[in-house]
Amino acid sequence: MAYTVDQSTGTGVQGAYDEIFYVVRETVLFNSPKFRYLLKVTIDGVVVGNFKQLPNNNDCAVFMIEQILSSYVHQDENVEQLGVVQPDGSFLTTKIFATNQDAIKTVLVEFGYEKAADANSAPVTTMIAPLATSLRVINGSLRANTVSASAPNAANVFELKNPAGALLSTSQKNYVVENQYGALAFLNGDDVGSDACAYFHVTYYTAAGVAINTGYFTNDTAQGGKAPAAGLTDDQSLLYIGCFPANLEFQAIDTTIRPSSNSNWAYYSLQAASSTTLLGNQASQQVLFYNMCNTRYNNQTNGKFPGEYYVSWWNNLGGIDNLVFDGASKVLDQITRETFYSIGGNAFDAGNTVAYDKRPSEGGTTSAGNQTNTTIVLNTREQNPLYLNELMQSLASSPRVYVYSKPSVQQSGMLGKGKTYVRCVVSDISINYQTGLNDKISSYSVTLNLSRRRPNNK
Numbered sequence: 349m350a351y352t353v354d355q356s357t358g359t360g361v362q363g364a365y366d367e368i369f370y371v372v373r374e375t376v377l378f379n380s381p382k383f384r385y386l387l388k389v390t391i392d393g394v395v396v397g398n399f400k401q402l403p404n405n406n407d408c409a410v411f412m413i414e415q416i417l418s419s420y421v422h423q424d425e426n427v428e429q430l431g432v433v434q435p436d437g438s439f440l441t442t443k444i445f446a447t448n449q450d451a452i453k454t455v456l457v458e459f460g461y462e463k464a465a466d467a468n469s470a471p472v473t474t475m476i477a478p479l480a481t482s483l484r485v486i487n488g489s490l491r492a493n494t495v496s497a498s499a500p501n502a503a504n505v506f507e508l509k510n511p512a513g514a515l516l517s518t519s520q521k522n523y524v525v526e527n528q529y530g531a532l533a534f535l536n537g538d539d540v541g542s543d544a545c546a547y548f549h550v551t552y553y554t555a556a557g558v559a560i561n562t563g564y565f566t567n568d569t570a571q572g573g574k575a576p577a578a579g580l581t582d583d584q585s586l587l588y589i590g591c592f593p594a595n596l597e598f599q600a601i602d603t604t605i606r607p608s609s610n611s612n613w614a615y616y617s618l619q620a621a622s623s624t625t626l627l628g629n630q631a632s633q634q635v636l637f638y639n640m641c642n643t644r645y646n647n648q649t650n651g652k653f654p655g656e657y658y659v660s661w662w663n664n665l666g667g668i669d670n671l672v673f674d675g676a677s678k679v680l681d682q683i684t685r686e687t688f689y690s691i692g693g694n695a696f697d698a699g700n701t702v703a704y705d706k707r708p709s710e711g712g713t714t715s716a717g718n719q720t721n722t723t724i725v726l727n728t729r730e731q732n733p734l735y736l737n738e739l740m741q742s743l744a745s746s747p748r749v750y751v752y753s754k755p756s757v758q759q760s761g762m763l764g765k766g767k768t769y770v771r772c773v774v775s776d777i778s779i780n781y782q783t784g785l786n787d788k789i790s791s792y793s794v795t796l797n798l799s800r801r802r803p804n805n806k
Contacts, residue, residue, distance in 0.1 A: 350375040351476055353459060354408070359483045361452075361503040361540050363490035363666065364418040368483075369497070372459055373408045380463035382471040385409035390456040391420050392582075400462070413457070421487040423451050423662040423748065428670065428769055429529045430572065430590025431599035441600040444565050444590050445573030451533070451666060452486045452540075452586040484540060486586065488516070488666025506665070507541030508534060508576075508620045511630040516667025518742045521636045522592075523672070523731040526607050528658050529752065530592030530670030532635065534620070536567070537580035544622035544631035545576050548589060550596065550605040551626075555614035563605040564624060565589070571601060591618045592637065592670060614639055640672070640731075657726050657753050659796075660769060661746040671739055673726030675791060680725070686717040722798045724751065724772070728791045740792050744777050751796055771799040 355371035362368050372385055384400040385408075397416055401409040424446070426435045431444045460475035490501040506514050514520065516533040524530075535542045551562040567573040567587070574584035590599070597606045607613060620632035656674040663669045692711025698704035728736060743749065750769035776795040 351459070351461065351479065353479055353481075355498070356481075357498075358500070359481055361484045361486060361490065361501075361506075361535065363488045363501060363503075364414055364421050364485050365487075365489040365664070366414060366491040366501060367412060367497040368414040368417065368485070369410055369412045370457065370459070371408055371410050374403075374461055375407075377461065377463055378403050378407045381467045381469070382462070382464040384462045384471070385411075386460040386462055386473065386475070387411045387413070388458040388460070388475065389413060389416060390458070391417075391453050396420065417453070417455060417485045418487070421450055421453050421485055421666075423487060423533070423666070423668055424448050424588070425748075425750075426769065427531045427588040427668070428590070428658075428660045428750070428752070429595065430531050430588060431595035431601075432529075432590075433768075434572075441598055442570075443572030444595065444599050444601060445567060445571055446531075446588045446590075447572070447574065447583040448533075448586045448588065449583060450487075452484055452535075452582050454482055454582055455485050456480065456482045484582075484585065486516075486666035487662070489664050490666075504541060506535050508536075508545035508631045509541060509543050511633065513542070513545075513620070513632040515632060515635060516586075516663070516665045517635065518663050518665065518669050518738050519735040520633055521638065521732070521735045522670070523640050523735075524593050524637045525640050525656065525672050525674065526593045526597070527656060528592045528670070528672050529590070529594040530658065530660060531588045531590045531595070531668060532618075532670075533586055533588050533667035534632075535585065536574060536587045537576045537585050538578040539580060540585050542631075543576050544629075545620040547621045547624055548591075549619050549621055549626045550591070550616055551619075552605070552607075552610035552613040552616045554612060560610045560613060561604045562626070563602040564621070564626075565601060586666075588668070589618075591635070593639075640729075657724065657751055658769075659726070659743065659749065659751050659794075661743050661749040663742045663746065669739055669742055671728070671743065673728055673794065675727035675729035677727065678725040680723040682721045682723060684719045684721070685715045687713050687715050689713050723775075724796045724798070726794045726796065728794075736792065740777060740794075743794070744774055746774070749774055749796065751798075772796040773799055 351374045353370055354373050357368050387399045389397045427446050430446055434440050435446050458475055459479045462471040462473045464471040490503050546567050547564045549564040552560040565571055568575050573587050593607045615636055615638045618635045619630055621629040622631050623629040657677055658672055660670045690711055693706030749772050751772045752769045775797050778793040
C-alpha cells in the first residue's frame with residue numbers, strides 16, 4: 349500500500365467560503381474490486397460526514413469540503429453592546445470582550461479507502477491514522493478572487509503578533525457618533541497566530557493629532573476575553589471587543605477612556621499590544637474611529653423615529669462590521685390586510701318582539717389578520733468614500749444584518765425589549781454622486797426590511 353495526500357489547502361486557519369481541498373492517491377490498491385477513496389470529517393468531536401469517491405482519470409481523488417464546513421460556522425449575535433450588555437442579554441459593565449460560540453471550529457479530517465476481496469464480497473473500510481490532519485475554519489473568505497485556489501490564503505494578515513496584524517474588519521477606519529454601539533472580532537491565541545494580543549490600548553486625539561488620554565483593556569477572563577496562549581478552545585480563539593463610542597462610554601473598567609472624559613476629541617485609536625506599554629509592543633494595526641459632527645442633525649432624544657440608526661452585520665472575513673446611518677432616514681410601514689364585509693346590527697334576531705337596531709360602530713368593511721412589514725430607508729453622510737465603499741459592498745452581500753436605534757423599532761416600549769439590535773434584510777442599495785468639483789461618491793441610501801413582521805400596527 350502507498351497512500352499519500354499529495355496536495356491540500358493546508359492546516360492553520362481556513363475560510364469556509366474558500367476552496368478547502370485534499371488530493372489523495374493510492375498507487376497499489378486502487379484497482380481492487382469496489383475500491384473507493386474515503387474521507388471522514390469531524391467537528392466538535394462529532395462525525396459530520398463520511399465521503400466516498402471513485403478514482404478519477406489519474407487514479408486519484410479530490411475532496412472539496414468547504415460547502416460542508418460552511419454550514420457549521422457563523423458569527424454570534426448580540427455582541428454589539430459589549431461593555432453594557434453581554435451576549436446572553438445580561439447587563440454588565442466590567443466585561444468589554446466576549447468569546448464566540450460558532451464563529452470558528454476545529455475540523456479533523458481523516459483519510460482512508462474501502463475495497464473488497466472480490467466482486468461478490470462486501471467492501472472493508474481502512475482508515476490511515478498517520479494521515480489525519482486538523483484545521484481551524486472561520487465563516488469567511490481569506491483568499492482573493494484573483495489568486496488560484498491552490499495559493500496560500502491570507503490568514504497571516506489577521507495574526508496579531510506585530511504592527512501589521514489586522515482585526516477581522518473590512519475597514520481599519522470608522523466614522524462614528526457618540527451614541528453608537530459596535531464591536532469588532534479578532535483571532536486570539538498561538539494556534540491561530542495571534543500570540544501577542546494580551547492588551548488593547550485606546551488613545552484619544554485632538555484634531556491636531558495631540559494625544560489626550562490613553563488606557564487599555566486586558567484580554568483576560570475577568571474582562572470577558574482570554575489571554576492568548578497555545579491550546580485555546582474554539583470559543584476562545586476568536587473574540588469580540590466592544591470598541592465603539594457607546595461601548596467605551598458605559599464600560600466601568602477604565603473611566604478615563606470614555607468619550608465624555610476626553611473633551612474635544614477628534615478621533616481615537618484601538619491597537620493590540622503584548623504589554624501594558626504600547627510603544628514597541630504593538631501587535632496589530634491601529635483601528636481609527638473619527639468623530640462625526642453630531643449637532644446639525646438628530647437631536648431627537650425622545651422621538652419615536654430618530655435620525656440615527658446603527659447597523660451591524662457579518663462581514664466576508666468572518667468578523668463583523670458596523671456603520672451609522674443618520675442622513676434623513678425614513679420609516680415606512682406596509683400593512684397587508686385581510687378584510688370582510690358585515691351588515692352589522694341584529695338583522696338575524698329582529699322581529700315582532702325584538703326591535704331592529706344597528707349601532708354606528710357596527711357593519712361595513714372590517715380589517716382582520718393585519719401584518720405589518722417595516723421598511724427603513726437609511727442614508728450615510730460625511731464619510732470618506734475610500735473606506736465607505738468597502739463597507740457598503742460588505743453590507744450588501746451579508747446574510748445577517750442587524751439594526752438598532754435608541755427607541756424601539758417595531759416593538760412596543762411597554763414590553764421592555766425595544767432598545768436592542770433586531771434582524772433585518774438589505775433589499776436595496778443606491779448611490780448618490782456629487783456633481784460639483786469631483787465625482788467621488790457622496791452618500792449611500794440603504795433600504796432595510798425588518799425580518800420579522802408584526803401581527804398588527806404599532
